[in-house]
Amino acid sequence: MSLQNLNSAVIPNSELAKQQGELGKEETYLRVIATRFLKHKLAVLGMIMFTLIVLMAIFAPVIAPHDPFEIGYEFEAKPSAEHILGTDQVGRDVLSRLIYASRVSLSVGLGAVAIYVVIGTILGAIAGYMGKWADMIIMRITDVFMSFPFLMVILVLVSVMGPSLFNIILVLGFLGWPPIARLVRGSVLSLREMDYVKAGVALGYTAPRILINHILPNALAPILVNATFGIAAAIIMEASLSFLGMGVQPPTASWGNMLTEAQSLTVLAQQPWLWIPPGLMIVLAVISINFMGDGLRDAVDPKSFK
Amino acid sequence: MILESLKETTISTESSPILQVRNLKQHYPITKGILSRTVGHVKAVDGISFDIFPGETLGLVGESGCGKSTTGRAIVQLEKPTEGEIIFEGKNLADFSSREMRKIRTDLQIIFQDPYSSLNPRKRIGDLLSEPLLFHKLVEPFEVKKKVDDILEVVGLPRAYVGRYPHEFSGGQRQRIGIARALILNPKLIVCDEPVSALDVSIQAQVLNLLKDLQKEFQLTFLFIGHGLGAVKYISDRIAVMYLGNIVEIAKTEDIFKNPKHPYSSALLSAYPVPNPHLRNKEKIVLQGDVPSPANPPSGCKFHTRCPFVQSKCREEVPVLKGIDHSVACHFPLS
Numbered sequence: 166m167s168l169q170n171l172n173s174a175v176i177p178n179s180e181l182a183k184q185q186g187e188l189g190k191e192e193t194y195l196r197v198i199a200t201r202f203l204k205h206k207l208a209v210l211g212m213i214m215f216t217l218i219v220l221m222a223i224f225a226p227v228i229a230p231h232d233p234f235e236i237g238y239e240f241e242a243k244p245s246a247e248h249i250l251g252t253d254q255v256g257r258d259v260l261s262r263l264i265y266a267s268r269v270s271l272s273v274g275l276g277a278v279a280i281y282v283v284i285g286t287i288l289g290a291i292a293g294y295m296g297k298w299a300d301m302i303i304m305r306i307t308d309v310f311m312s313f314p315f316l317m318v319i320l321v322l323v324s325v326m327g328p329s330l331f332n333i334i335l336v337l338g339f340l341g342w343p344p345i346a347r348l349v350r351g352s353v354l355s356l357r358e359m360d361y362v363k364a365g366v367a368l369g370y371t372a373p374r375i376l377i378n379h380i381l382p383n384a385l386a387p388i389l390v391n392a393t394f395g396i397a398a399a400i401i402m403e404a405s406l407s408f409l410g411m412g413v414q415p416p417t418a419s420w421g422n423m424l425t426e427a428q429s430l431t432v433l434a435q436q437p438w439l440w441i442p443p444g445l446m447i448v449l450a451v452i453s454i455n456f457m458g459d460g461l462r463d464a465v466d467p468k469s470f471k
Numbered sequence: 472m473i474l475e476s477l478k479e480t481t482i483s484t485e486s487s488p489i490l491q492v493r494n495l496k497q498h499y500p501i502t503k504g505i506l507s508r509t510v511g512h513v514k515a516v517d518g519i520s521f522d523i524f525p526g527e528t529l530g531l532v533g534e535s536g537c538g539k540s541t542t543g544r545a546i547v548q549l550e551k552p553t554e555g556e557i558i559f560e561g562k563n564l565a566d567f568s569s570r571e572m573r574k575i576r577t578d579l580q581i582i583f584q585d586p587y588s589s590l591n592p593r594k595r596i597g598d599l600l601s602e603p604l605l606f607h608k609l610v611e612p613f614e615v616k617k618k619v620d621d622i623l624e625v626v627g628l629p630r631a632y633v634g635r636y637p638h639e640f641s642g643g644q645r646q647r648i649g650i651a652r653a654l655i656l657n658p659k660l661i662v663c664d665e666p667v668s669a670l671d672v673s674i675q676a677q678v679l680n681l682l683k684d685l686q687k688e689f690q691l692t693f694l695f696i697g698h699g700l701g702a703v704k705y706i707s708d709r710i711a712v713m714y715l716g717n718i719v720e721i722a723k724t725e726d727i728f729k730n731p732k733h734p735y736s737s738a739l740l741s742a743y744p745v746p747n748p749h750l751r752n753k754e755k756i757v758l759q760g761d762v763p764s765p766a767n768p769p770s771g772c773k774f775h776t777r778c779p780f781v782q783s784k785c786r787e788e789v790p791v792l793k794g795i796d797h798s799v800a801c802h803f804p805l806s
Contacts, residue, residue: 359588360583360584360585360588360589361588361589361590361591363544363549363581363583364581364583364589364649364652366548366549367547367548367549367576367579367580367581368576368577368580368602368603368606368652368656369572369573369574369576369577369603369606369607370602370606371573374606378602379591379594382593383591383592383593
């Protein structure tokens with residue numbers, strides 16, 4: 166068929182020229198969000214702090230002044246030039262342990278969230294798109310998972326599987342998905358009624374293609390926001406578990422198990438260098454992530470788009 | 472040259488219909504309580520039948536909620552009909568497996584009302600238009616780009632727009648992209664679901680002209696759903712008037728406009744604003760009351776609760792659609 170003699174006369178030429186002139190500035194959705202995120206002062210502050218913590222974790226061997234496992238200094242020494250944050254009860258350098266501990270917290274945070282975002286997204290997407298009995302079954306399982314006392318189940322599972330970094334990531338990952346599943350299901354339920362999804366059906370696309378190519382990319386923003394806050398929650402959870410002795414086991418340092426030492430009254434009252442720094446690190450890490458989450462949430466909020 | 476060949480493709484009602492709708496029903500259950508008991512049905516479409524012939528435009532008009540869009544969606548198989556048959560090119564669509572159906576879908580496309588929700592905001596125009604081609608493997612991969620450029624030109628958009636996202640376009644341009652997407656698979660029948668009612672009046676005319684030109688160029692058949700009578704009159708060869716899930720009248724456009732036989736059609740037409748004050752009809756038929764609920768439609772003729780000429784027979788007996796060229800479902804049609 167010949168396409169030449171078709172009427173492009175419907176658009177006046179002047180309008181055409183104007184439109185072509187604007188072609189230069191191409192704004193993608195992601196770029197809009199990035200710009201808005203960078204305008205959020207607290208979010209940028211959070212991002213800088215979080216980047217520093219990540220760098221600290223990656224370059225721990227370079228930064229740490231001592232070997233975190235080396236026993237051989239004075240016990241419970243006060244901060245000095247040699248040991249900036251003093252030493253602990255068995256004579257290990259607190260600063261070095263603090264630096265190495267960031268690796269534990271970050272791996273728990275990122276690992277657990279990565280696992281549960283994947284599980285939650287898959288289950289939520291299936292429930293939302295298929296509907297009917299699939300939705301019914303998945304959502305009832307979600308309800309069951311959400312009705313357990315979270316901390317107790319984790320404590321039981323960790324004690325059965327044995328407390329280790331890897332097991333904590335697994336347990337947190339496999340228990341954390343229900344909120345994400347509900348969130349994704351909700352987004353998919355509303356997105357699948359959009360005309361562009363109907364158009365996909367009319368064009369004959371298969372269900373997985375519609376879900377993966379057309380629905381999920383549009384449901385990404387709330388998942389991302391939720392995952393950010395999830396990292397902070399997982400870091401706190403790891404600290405709590407380690408504090409209770411069911412988390413990362415000594416001699417591996419974690420901010421949580423470093424805090425354990427504050428259980429003794431003498432340490433609490435007389436050796437603040439043993440518990441203030443890890444406590445502060447937990448607060449800083451969680452706050453920086455939450456600031457980023459806030460900024461991200463505002464940046465993707467369609468209501469605040471101009 | 473092409474324009475000459477177009478003139479020959481005017482509608483000939485003698486040819487066999489491209490689409491036959493037979494007794495189509497679309498009922499939605501109303502559920503109540505935790506056990507989801509079905510307590511009734513919303514009869515959105517309640518047994519309609521019509522034919523569409525190749526190359527023609529059938530306009531479908533009626534008030535909001537009368538089942539126009541539901542009919543359109545059922546025809547392109549976005550919803551499974553509760554009852555009835557949709558026969559496309561002599562084959563019943565219900566008989567196809569989902570794999571065969573995907574192929575048939577390339578012949579049946581739809582243009583949506585809202586150009587803002589009909590384009591995926593995360594896809595560039597080029598990707599939006601090339602995905603159907605690549606998915607159905609209709610053209611060789613190296614030809615895809617050319618085909619996308621061509622289709623953009625066909626709908627009157629510069630080909631340089633392929634790299635842009637939907638939010639960078641105006642409503643009228645988005646509707647052109649929606650039309651391009653419906654056209655790219657070379658369909659035979661396009662359901663236009665109120666394609667201009669979300670647009671400015673000046674843009675409406677552009678898009679209607681575009682649709683008319685495309686119809687000639689590609690020998691398309693349209694089911695044009697609309698509630699703006701002006702647009703429907705302009706584009707349609709025949710018009711079907713729907714009321715509460717049923718077709719009450721179906722005839723050639725000029726017949727309906729000059730000589731409406733169903734009281735509802737004539738009321739609908741008298742509501743159509745006439746720009747010239749001297750041509751305005753002195754008597755305006757204003758219907759009393761609201762449209763009854765499609766969950767609990769009136770007995771007999773569904774229009775009897777609002778009909779100015781109602782008689783006792785109307786309350787008891789359901790009128791059937793009668794007549795060959797000008798069919799009307801009324802016991803006492805206007806002359």
